[in-house]
Amino acid sequence: MLTSAIENAWPSSTWRACHVVVAVSGGADSVAMLRALVRIHQQTRGKGQLTVAHFNHRTRAAASDDDAQWVAELARKLNLDAVVDQARAAGSLIAEEQARRARYEFLRSVAEQRGARFITTAHTQDDQVETVLMRALRGSGIDGLTGIPVVRPLGPAVTLVRPLLSISRAEVESYLERLGQDYRHDASNLQSHYTRNWVRRDLLPQIRDRLPGDPDAALLRLSEQASQWRDAIEQIAVRLAARAVQYGAGQPAPTVRIDTPQLADEPAIVIQQVARTAWRQAGWGEQAMGMTEWQRLAAAVVDDSASTFVLPGSISVRRQGTDLVLERS
Ligand SMILES: Nc1ncnc2c1ncn2[C@@H]1O[C@H](COP(=O)(O)OP(=O)(O)OP(=O)(O)O)[C@@H](O)[C@H]1O
Known part of the structure; x- marks a missing residue:
């Protein structure tokens, strides 16, 4: 019904x-x-x-x-x-x-x-x-x-x-x-x-x-499973971000500081999600961030020799000691 x-x-x-x-x-x-x-x-x-x-x-x-x-x-x-x-x-x-x-x-x-x-x-x-x-x-x-x-x-x-x-x-x-x-x-x-x-x-x-079986049901299961994986990774990322990320005062926040050693042993996909969580919590628009930009940001978390670069929304990314500092200009 x-x-x-x-x-x-x-x-x-x-x-x-x-x-x-x-x-x-x-x-x-x-x-x-x-x-x-x-x-x-x-x-x-x-x-x-x-x-x-x-x-x-x-x-x-x-x-x-x-x-x-x-x-x-x-x-x-x-x-x-x-x-x-x-x-x-x-x-x-x-x-x-x-x-x-x-x-x-x-x-x-x-x-x-x-x-x-x-x-x-x-x-x-x-x-x-x-x-x-x-x-x-x-x-x-x-x-x-x-x-x-x-x-x-x-x-x-x-x-x-x-x-x-x-x-x-x-x-x-x-x-x-x-x-x-x-x-x-x-x-x-x-x-x-x-x-x-x-x-x-x-x-x-x-x-x-x-195709034998029920391809419609298979695609719906795929979407259901993708939702479960996405939700699980998001939950893990929120927990990790609470420990490893600090935000400058204000909304949108002027800065985000990621304590990289806390994430060093995490898989790349989790680090990427932590970066996304931090970005969202800072109140920065995600629209112009694509897969390549998220990957670049996640790579900078584990690469202690990463040089400064700028992401969409005029967010500059630089190392400061073991921290990765994201700054909105
Ligand atoms: N011209 C319209 N006026 C009002 N509502 C509409 C109109 N066209 C579509 N909708 C609403 O959007 C629903 C989805 O329509 P449709 O699949 O054509 O849109 P779509 O462009 O594929 O949607 P979306 O872009 O949101 O994925 C419709 O069931 C209806 O509720």
């Missing part, structure tokens, strides 16, 4: 008193999510509010406008408040990343205007399988293999939740059929999901035909 799977993933006790922005494209997944959240909200006599949010990407001319109207009408039928906005320029060739950023900005601004605590999107288990496969093939690290998280803070006040991540598209469709609820068949999100569509329509069906 869809509602009980959602309840397991995201207990209503955590949100039923809150304002929730529900991101609805009009496609099967997000329509099912909306109907299920409304149901749970009614059953638990939620005191909060659900607001439907739709972003018209204007990638498919009139069809995009129809989707937007259809979503607004669905919200009206369900007695819900709806916010619909549209991209400034129309056109099918808009870059995927750009469109995605515009959509998240819109969702975040709706949440801020309404004082909402949560935004929900309807990524399903199928999206998770596709994501893990694509990331594995693109050479992602363990972090990437963990896949899409159920919960991701978007800031101090707003959290993004994906309550359908353990639900298959087939379950979504049968739920909608039981309700007699229709949806927009092409409500895409984006025409430019070329690679993902190819993975969904061509690659995964071929893998399922060819």
